[in-house]
Amino acid sequence: MKRILIVPFVLAALSACATAPTGWRQAIDQFAYPPIDTTLPTPQWITLANGMRVALIADHELPVVSVTATLRGGALWDPPGKEGLAPLVGALLREGGTKRLSPERFDAALDEGAIDLTVAYDVDQGMATLTTLAADFPRAVGYLAEALASPRLDAARLELV
Numbered sequence: 001m002k003r004i005l006i007v008p009f010v011l012a013a014l015s016a017c018a019t020a021p022t023g024w025r026q027a028i029d030q031f032a033y034p035p036i037d038t039t040l041p042t043p044q045w046i047t048l049a050n051g052m053r054v055a056l057i058a059d060h061e062l063p064v065v066s067v068t069a070t071l072r073g074g075a076l077w078d079p080p081g082k083e084g085l086a087p088l089v090g091a092l093l094r095e096g097g098t099k100r101l102s103p104e105r106f107d108a109a110l111d112e113g114a115i116d117l118t119v120a121y122d123v124d125q126g127m128a129t130l131t132t133l134a135a136d137f138p139r140a141v142g143y144l145a146e147a148l149a150s151p152r153l154d155a156a157r158l159e160l161v
Contacts, residue, residue: 063134067141071119071126071148089153090121093128095160097152098143106143115140119147 043055078085094117097103110117116131117140128148132140 065130065132065134065137065140067128067130067144069128069130069144069148071121071128073126074121074124076124086121086126088158090119090126091160092153092157093119093147093151095157096154097157098146099150099152100146101152103152103154103157106147110143113139115143117144117147 041057041059043057046054046056048054073086073089075083075086095103097106101109109115113132113136115136117129119128120126128144130140130144
């Protein structure tokens, strides 16, 4: 019985939608938008002395340098019984300091240079990102290399991650 009462209301709602005024469509069609430039920049490929290939895309509009490094690894490669290891290591690469710098000194060095450095692992890869002013880039990329090549992985910092 309830189905029979609902059907007329549904039919009335559908017919109201079908006969709705189309004035709003005409108003939207009157807007004119400039074409969007979807041309992607062509990277310049550089091979470093250590064999690493780098794609460089220069944009001189702001004096800022951003670097993204893709890292091998991820949660798919966590050993059985140690699920969650990859994200933990990624966080400790950033938060755990380096062999040369304690975690607190590493944080202070990044803060002094207004250097944004993050390291994280996902399911199938890791990402290290670095953003800094162009003038501070040599020092900042040194900190990135230190974090990745000689991490301290300070266990006391586990609470932060």
